[in-house]
Amino acid sequence: MNDDASTDDVQTWDLTPKIIPFLDRHHVLLLLSFLEENRIYDEGDIKLAKYNLLKSSNMIDLLIEIHASIYGDDNIPQEMKEKREKVLQQNEVLQNAAIPLLKLIQDINMVKSLHENKQYTMSYLEEYYSITSAHLSALYDLAKFKYECGDYATAADYLMHFRELSSDPELHLHALWGRLAVYILLQYWDDALVTVNLIRDTIDHTTNTSPLVQLQQRTWLIHWSLFVYFSNLSVCSQCIELFSNDRYYGTIQTTCPYIRRYLAVALIITKKRKTIKDIQKIVEHGWNTYSDPITQFTEALFVQFDFELADQILVQCEKVFEQDYFLYPFKEEFMQSARLSALEIYFKVHNCFVTKKLGMDFETSEEWIASLIRNFKLNAKIDSQAGQVFIGPRPSVYQQLIDRTREWAMRFLMFSGSFDRGKNLKNRERGRETSAKDPVIT
Template sequence: MADHDLSKTIIAYLDRHLAFPLLAHLTEISIFPIEEVQAAQYELAKGTNMVDYAVNLFQELNPDKEIPAEFGAKRENAVSTNERLQQEAQAVLDVIENPDVAQALRQDKTQNLQYLKDNYDLTLEQITALYNFGQFQYTYGNYSGAADYLYHFRVLSTDNDLNTSAHWGKLASDILTGKWEVALEELNTLRDVIDSRSPSSLLTSAEPAALTQLHSRTWLVHWSLFVYFNHPQGRTLLLETFLSPTYLNTIQTSCPWILRYLATAAILSRKTSTAGGAGSRVRHSIREIVKVIQTEEYQYQDSVTNFLKELYVEFDFEAAQRELTLAERVVADDFFLGEFREEFLDNARYLISEAYCRIHQRIDIGDLSERLNLSKDEGEKWVVNLIRETRMGADAKIDLEKNVIEIHRTPLPIYQSVIEKTRGLAFRTQAMGAAMARPLQPGGQQGESNPVTVVDGAR
């Protein structure tokens, strides 16, 4: 299963602290040699100020060796730096902890700075010291403290570049502390910042503005996986975001492997969307995703994307069954998808049943059970629940003596067919318009440049 693991690919687009959970997951599933994973953890940890953590990893890798003296010096340096940065930021910390100041601050940052300067003698350098202290707390592993300091810095600062860096740092801190509601708000805010930035604010000497924005969105897509697969409404929100023309173009251009997560989110959402409570875009997302899977097949494919292709393009139920067997293992081993294994399998079987029933009027329950990788008894229970929970109840009748399902469908009104075809044409027209409007830019290697100042300098 190591050939199907995307951890190495995804880590290239993460801050080093966000990579630690993925590596810890790899030690649990044991698809790579444990020594190699621990070595990767150690190499990442050496670049942080989490000295004790790095020492523990060194001892696990080298149980017979003495701890290098450099760790002692690094620990002393980290402690002294922390004390110095705290003293530099203390003046701002004392002020922002004052309830009167919180009530006096307004939306206008320039006005706030003048108020703080007139009443508390705070300068821009002192406010920047708060950013430096928050950044150091992040490298220290104090993610909760880092989130607080970076948030307060962002409230006061007028430096756009540092504010953007603080956005990324706070998002990473919220992810690492598991505050998913707050992380979702931060993710949406950061996405608005990236999407709304003018070309002049993105210009660098290294690359064109549009390419910088593309890299920023690519990184945001990868970071958002933590939020979307932990927040209760995350899968639906993922579909709404990733299927928008801007981010769908980003995925197709820079990171086609994200199609695994897009396809999985669609599969996980399909059953609940049919039952109600989800938007039309979610209900019809699989159709759009299948088209993208076909288009990007030359760049990326795996058992999850192949499952949808075999089911909805080839209508090969035996091939879909084989792909689902492998996809179950892929999902189970994936860091982001592992906890959804049972739900994924249940929804995938629903999709097979839905497609199978759509093209047959008389279905042998035993044959359908086999295609779902279920025993005869399990298949019968599955079919009964399927008919009870879906709109098939009015059209399908079960004949237990013959062990078959009889389906009598009402012909689809012609206007409904026109609506479905028009919806597809509108989507393709929108995608073509966005592609034609996009200016040509010089090519670049994917993942080679970090569009943001990541808090810990993971690059």
């Protein structure tokens, strides 16, 4: 960012400070690295934030690396070197506590055989392999430790086995959260999406949890799910189903109204977008508790039908995308879908459109509109010289029904006529054959 004005605007729209409290520290590192790469904040401030974030973690090597980048290679504190040794010792202690179970799960063929025979249970393992609940607890602790050290793949594997063997519902949920955390960091998006749905079902169907705890859990799930839903365009539509659900939309209104930015983007870019009336219903309900260019554009277009205002705001939306970790890969998709949405609505209420409103060069906008006219079968023509599109009146639904009925009636008459002509021809041919066989008696 070169000029101070644009930097101030971007920092005003940056949601990182709001989102961070609801993320795991390892996820926060992803956001901080993004801010550092895009120079949205001072590079030194970002490095210091990373350093403070990692001070209480077990990622000692990364902590030392960041410390060296700030203070130099010759100023590594002795306490960091000592902590590194303690982490290695703790790893050995935890592994020793879980050795019987670790040996078993490292034997892939044995685990497969136990699964096939439905013997992979704690009662069976305790009886035949002397594996106790203490070993299972040690495995859980080791998985958490591996995660804190940044060994995400190993942590995911241990948590999978823990969930299969544990019968504690509370620890089951904790293990699910742990697996979601590592799937996000490993970018295993299919597994992450499945885990998001499992956590949602667990939260929604647990009856012995207080409403406050459920509210907190839903808030965390909403934030963590951003990584998953905005990992690629194909799953983005599922964000709409979750965020517009009554329970979760109520959570957004109560604890994190800024999440409406992501709901607005999903409503516009997804190929399975809801109808205009559905979007209006979502946008009108409590939308004024948070505002940024993206939500303002959505409201101006779908609620106010203010095309001039929507056109002005759309320019600002690009800046928001450039500084948002979750949205920046979808900037072009959003801009195209936003223009398409604007044209869809505009075509319904106007009979002339000036192509320069699209913010594209003339050749590109003309080709794009021509494609739109074909796809939507619009009664329209493009005046290339004037740079305008003229849209003729669409026939009413009643008129379309009459025209379609008349068309089918004509087809039926044509078919009937062809059938009758064919039948008469066959009768005449039969008459000739009878005349040839039977001589006329005079």
